[in-house]
Every structure is written in structure tokens, then in C-alpha cells.
Amino acid sequence: MVAETTFAPPTDRGAQAWRLHVVLWVLILFVSLFSLSIGAAGAQVRAGLMAWIATDKLDAATRLILFDIRVPRLVLGLLVGAALAVSGAMMQGLFRNPLADPGLVGVGAGAGLGAITAIVIGATLPAFLINALGNYMIPLAAFFGGWGSTLILYRVSTRNGRTSVATMLLAGIALAALAGAVSGILVYMADDRQLRDLTFWGLGSLAGATWIKVLTAGPLIAVAILSAPFMARGLNGLSLGEATAVHMGVPLERLKTGAILTVACATGAAVAVSGGIGFVGIVVPHLLRLATGPDHRTLLPNAALLGAILLVLADCISRTIIAPAELPIGIVTAVLGAPIFLWILLRRRGVVDL
Secondary structure (H helix, E strand, O other): OOOOOOOOOOOHHHHHHHHHHHHHHHHHHHHHHHHHHOOOOHHHHHHHHHHHHOOOOOOHHHHHHHHHHHHHHHHHHHHHHHHHHHHHHHHHHHHOOOOOOHHHHOHHHHHHHHHHHHHHHHHHOOHHHHHHHHHHHHHHHHHHHHHHHHHHHHHHHEEOOEEOHHHHHHHHHHHHHHHHHHHHHHHHHOOHHHHHHHHHHHHOOOOOOOHHHHHHHHHHHHHHHHHHHHHHHHHHHHOOOHHHHHHOOOOHHHHHHHHHHHHHHHHHHHHHHHOOOOOHHHHHHHHHHHHHOOOHHHHHHHHHHHHHHHHHHHHHHHHHOOOOOOOOHHHHHHHHHHHHHHHHHHHOOOOOOO
């Protein structure tokens, strides 16, 4: 990793990017308050939230809804959205490909296989292990599945201390196909209840958010997001080509290793606690590049903020559009993200600059 300052020079686009940074922080505040105030008990909680802001005491029911249900869900949504967006921006920079996303390193496929394995085969584990893991069997299996596939991919694509990005891309496709085949076998073995669980996990949701999940995934995501800006200058150099990056003094192998491990850490933890959520990692970096340019020194922190905002907004929609039921958040992000992505492609005539 390249440990240099992450502040942009005082150019017009740099100033515009940091003004956007301030605006995004303000938007996060408003989106967070909006997320805490909506739901089945929206009116009562909204009044309680205003009372809490005014330092008044909350009744027990309002405190339970706010601090045991909605606040952990909000925090988890912010973390997952930031993790997916930063991971997408880093993968697009590493592969110099605007269509790249964390799925290219096998994290999504591996995490999915881990979750499917836990759902289908978990009931056959010893009783003491099932009791010990409880509701965290699926998130843990998804996390270790994502990490395992990433380590395999890294081992395959690294030779004599050098990592080939092209080999990594092809190996990632092969691993995703293999994981998909094994997942298909397990789905074929599943019963009706397990098939329902598999469907809802694959579509993604923040409905099961708890403080334990936040404390489990939060540190991993936070470390990954805080590490990402230190690779910004290296990713900027890499966008000009590997040979140019080496001449600029970029420690290329260390950059590749750091980027892959950072993406695996952030995405593995995010997928483990939220399931499959698409389009955030692809759409958010594109929107920011259109608005403020490709400089990773501003792109990465802004991607974290915008990804968090969009995922929390998508969660608000999923909770209210068919209330009192909830729509899986992966459906909402796909419905919102796909048209935006198509608009970007049409606007650039199919070519989106890095």
C-alpha cells in the first residue's frame, strides 16, 4: 500500500469533489434521521426521536424500537453500503475495467456457497455446534466462504511473488462457475423451507440486523474502508498502465495484494450480514466519476458516503413500499441501479472512462 496523503490538490475538480464530500455528510445525517423515523410505528417513534434529540427521556417501547431495532439496522446499512461501493471503486481501478465489481475476485460466489452450505447442510451438524453458532451460522459460513475463495484465487494468480491481474480475472470467472455448480447441487438437495431461506438470503436484506452483527462485521468493514484511501495514489498510477505505474514508483505487487485483501475483507463481511445486494458496487463509482472525475483520492471516500446513503434509502423503500411486509433490498437496488447503469452506458455510448 502507498502510505501518502490522500488530500486532493487545489484543482477545480478536486475542490468540486471535496464540496461534494461535505454535501454527502449532510445527506447522511438527513437520511439517517429519516430511516429512524419511518416504519410500522413511525408516528410514535418520530415523536420519540424528536424528544430524544431534545434530551427528553424515552419510554420503554420507543427505546426498544429505536436502539434495539432501527439504530443497528441503520448502522449496518451504512456499513454495508460503504463497503460495497468502496470495493467496487477499488476493483474497477485495479482491473482498469468500468464493469468490474467485487464478484470478480470470487467473494460473492464464495460467500454465496458458504451461506447455501450452512442453510442446506447446517442441520446435520452436531447439536452442540448448532447451539453454539445459533443465528450466526449463515453469516460466518458466508464470510469464510468469501475469504476462502479469495485466498484460492490469489494463490492461483500469484507466481514468483508477482500477481497477474489477467489470470486473476479468468480464475475468478472459473471459481464463480464452480461455486455456482456446487451451489446448484445443494439447492437441488434442499427442501421447501430451505429453498425459501435460500431465496431470501440471495435477494439481500437488513431485516435481521442486531448489535452483535454490527460489532462482528463493523470492525472488518471499518478497517477496509480506512485502508482504501492509502492505496488511492497507487490506483491513480495503475490507471495509466502497469509499466507507467512502476516508473512512477508504485509498489505494484503490494498494491495488488492490499487491494484484493481489502475488497475481500469489506465485501466478505458485508455479504455475510446482508446477503446478496447488487449494483451498489458498480453504479456508485460511475456516478462519482461522472460528477467529479476519476481521482481515487476523492473517489474512494465519496464512494463510501454515497454507497451508504443509497443503501439506507433503498432499505427505507424496501420497508415502506409494501408495508407492513418488507421487500428484499436486493430487488430495490436492482430496480434502481439497472436503469441508472443503462443511462450511464447510453450517455457514454458504451464507453465509461476510468
